[in-house]
Amino acid sequence: MTSPPFSESAPYGGLPDATGHFGPYGGRYVAETLMPAILELDEAYRRIAPDTDFQQELARLLAAYVGRPTPLFHAERLSRHLGGAAVFLKREDLAHTGAHKINNTIGQGLLARRMGKRKLIAETGAGQHGVATATTAALFGMECRIFMGVEDIRRQAPNVQRMRLLGAEVVPVASGTATLKDAMNEAMRYWVEAVSDTFYVIGSVAGPHPYPMMVRDFQQVIGQEVKRQMAAAAGRLPDCLAACVGGGSNAMGLFYPFLEERTVELVGVEAAGHGIPTGRHAAALGAGSVGVLHGSKSYLLQDPGGQIREAHSISAGLDYPGVGPEHAWLKDSGRARYEAVDDAAALAAFRLLCRLEGIIPALESAHALAWVIQAAPRRSPGEIIVVNLSGRGDKDLGIVVPRIQPEGKEHP
Amino acid sequence: MNRIPRTFADLAARKEKALIGFITAGDPDRTISLAAIQAMCRAGLDLLELGVPFSDPTADGPAIQRSSARALAAGMDLRRAIEMAASIRGCTEIPLVLFSYYNPILAYGAEAFYRHAVAAGADGVLVVDLPPEESAELTSRWPGKALSLIRLTAPTTPPARLEAIAASASGFIYHVSKLGVTGSEGVSVAEVEQKVRELRRVTRLPVCVGFGISTPAQVAAFSTVCDGVVVGSAFERLIEENLGRAELPRILAERVAALKAATRGGKGNAAP
Numbered sequence: 001m002t003s004p005p006f007s008e009s010a011p012y013g014g015l016p017d018a019t020g021h022f023g024p025y026g027g028r029y030v031a032e033t034l035m036p037a038i039l040e041l042d043e044a045y046r047r048i049a050p051d052t053d054f055q056q057e058l059a060r061l062l063a064a065y066v067g068r069p070t071p072l073f074h075a076e077r078l079s080r081h082l083g084g085a086a087v088f089l090k091r092e093d094l095a096h097t098g099a100h101k102i103n104n105t106i107g108q109g110l111l112a113r114r115m116g117k118r119k120l121i122a123e124t125g126a127g128q129h130g131v132a133t134a135t136t137a138a139l140f141g142m143e144c145r146i147f148m149g150v151e152d153i154r155r156q157a158p159n160v161q162r163m164r165l166l167g168a169e170v171v172p173v174a175s176g177t178a179t180l181k182d183a184m185n186e187a188m189r190y191w192v193e194a195v196s197d198t199f200y201v202i203g204s205v206a207g208p209h210p211y212p213m214m215v216r217d218f219q220q221v222i223g224q225e226v227k228r229q230m231a232a233a234a235g236r237l238p239d240c241l242a243a244c245v246g247g248g249s250n251a252m253g254l255f256y257p258f259l260e261e262r263t264v265e266l267v268g269v270e271a272a273g274h275g276i277p278t279g280r281h282a283a284a285l286g287a288g289s290v291g292v293l294h295g296s297k298s299y300l301l302q303d304p305g306g307q308i309r310e311a312h313s314i315s316a317g318l319d320y321p322g323v324g325p326e327h328a329w330l331k332d333s334g335r336a337r338y339e340a341v342d343d344a345a346a347l348a349a350f351r352l353l354c355r356l357e358g359i360i361p362a363l364e365s366a367h368a369l370a371w372v373i374q375a376a377p378r379r380s381p382g383e384i385i386v387v388n389l390s391g392r393g394d395k396d397l398g399i400v401v402p403r404i405q406p407e408g409k410e411h412p
Numbered sequence: 413m414n415r416i417p418r419t420f421a422d423l424a425a426r427k428e429k430a431l432i433g434f435i436t437a438g439d440p441d442r443t444i445s446l447a448a449i450q451a452m453c454r455a456g457l458d459l460l461e462l463g464v465p466f467s468d469p470t471a472d473g474p475a476i477q478r479s480s481a482r483a484l485a486a487g488m489d490l491r492r493a494i495e496m497a498a499s500i501r502g503c504t505e506i507p508l509v510l511f512s513y514y515n516p517i518l519a520y521g522a523e524a525f526y527r528h529a530v531a532a533g534a535d536g537v538l539v540v541d542l543p544p545e546e547s548a549e550l551t552s553r554w555p556g557k558a559l560s561l562i563r564l565t566a567p568t569t570p571p572a573r574l575e576a577i578a579a580s581a582s583g584f585i586y587h588v589s590k591l592g593v594t595g596s597e598g599v600s601v602a603e604v605e606q607k608v609r610e611l612r613r614v615t616r617l618p619v620c621v622g623f624g625i626s627t628p629a630q631v632a633a634f635s636t637v638c639d640g641v642v643v644g645s646a647f648e649r650l651i652e653e654n655l656g657r658a659e660l661p662r663i664l665a666e667r668v669a670a671l672k673a674a675t676r677g678g679k680g681n682a683a684p
Contacts, residue, residue, distance in 0.1 A: 019545060027545070027546050028543060028545055028546060029514055029541045029542060029543070029546055030470075030541055030543065031470070031471040031540050031541055031543075031564065031566075031588075032543055032563075032564035032565060032566045032569060032577070032588065033471070033564070033566040033567075033568070033588055033591055033592075035543050035566070035569070035573075036566070036568040036569060036570060036573070037568070175477055176467065176468065176481075181468060182468075185468050185469075185470045188470045189470060189471070189472075189473070189593045192471070192591055192592055192593060193591050193592040193593070193596065195568070195591060290518075291515045291518055291519060292514045292515045292518055292541070293468060293515060294468075294470070295541070300515075302515065302519065304519065305489035305490060305491065305516060305519060305520075306466075306489075306490065306515040306516035306517070306518060306519030306520065307466065307467040307484065307489065307515075307516070308467040308468050308515070
């Protein structure tokens, strides 16, 4: 049985507070037109999520439909190749729809149903959250509309086709940079108008309160399983957890159950794109500054005048100029640290995992792997690093294949 | 006396309602924008909302999104918008309200923003995405009370919340006519009238209505139920349709005159 995602007695300071703040971060920075909806959602979540029937229904779907628990796999060939710490992969890529995103969409979908909302909307970058939301809408017999930047529609075409097959309407967003942030802008605009019968399923630990808390709660099943699986496999806690961070949902889901386990090192890996010094990256925590975007205060990529700067990453899911507010808090408090790896390192990690373990990782997850590839050789064989393999990479073949030289000459 | 209450008192004495114009600062560039705004002020605008362009205007519809993008491309930002406010103040005594998303103000610094805005002759500020729950971090750093903080209310705002918002508001209340983004269509006078009646019970501040109001007929209709009407996207569309034409200031001024005439129907002002 999956553990409840809702924890009244949350660890690490019991954050967020009642108004959705993680220290100075988070909050609810939205127009008054959205405030009543945000307050209604907060009230509904606090009332419905702890309910036993809700928890049982969620646990049943996570097991029977999503396929949880996902395996924790000891990547022995990769570990041997790196010659240091033992590397374990948390196989979120094996969850239904191929990424961790569905843990959250099933949770929010159930909540939407309890609230009497008949329509789901969502923003998506790589398309994984869009696919997961479309899947949830199909499962629950709801209407679904997915907002996606035209740039992302182009580079993640297979996921667009999947969403349409699942019955969702994919709304192209051409404004701004035509990527994830603009899709989120457009979803917020649409939601304002449709708020009476429509539930906005945010896919990351971003947005106005209660979203960062709620998405984290629905994703923390990842870390809870890792804790149990690691105990069974090694009889102890891991030494280090690594996960990629765009908005930061898979990282929060992995980290959260370990926040009070101070011996466990937490490492979030951002996208350095073409490299931090080039300015063409998506490392909000590593190279950004504090600001307000999409309803919460956190680190952002912005110019000195407070205009949001364009993010750059080969991975559409990390191509976002902000980051969830709880990550900002974990960074400032020192509980987690944040590294960045560039496009080239992520591509090399992608390729290495394919060859050594027979697993095609999502480009997002390949960023976390790339950091582990750098870090593991410097650590002793007794150490254990768990990497969140947050998604599978089939969606990325169109990006990856033209960029990597074939190694063997067997297919000239 | 701050220009905002004085303006509403004068209008009430003349049995007129306020015509409030929203214009993005620097659209399509600083020079044209300044000429256009000055022409609009001379043509009878009662209060100017000077929009600070933002890269991610989540509460705005396509017309203001595009106007923000044009202004940003031409180099406008909060600092230059405040400078523009000072230039506008040089030729008009109508109240000026800076209209911004929060992040540019946060980046500017709350105290510097206050000092520079007041020095430029601004009378108020409306921060779209800063609800009362979060606004203390801005206003607590203000070293004076010369700047009104204009609050938004929405069709979905419940009565208790209306009361709380009104209690922390100053200048006037900006009631959003319908759920949606700026420039969306299908506003109902009857629904707005009901909400304005609720607001009258909790505040003596003037109540103005905006979002989706573009024609003289709409201005006349809403003028019967509130103290002022905001027109924004309609002006931005006019700018867009007349990009590159020297007549732009005159075209905007004519529209202002037509809309202003529609505010002179005369009933239902707030208590003076």
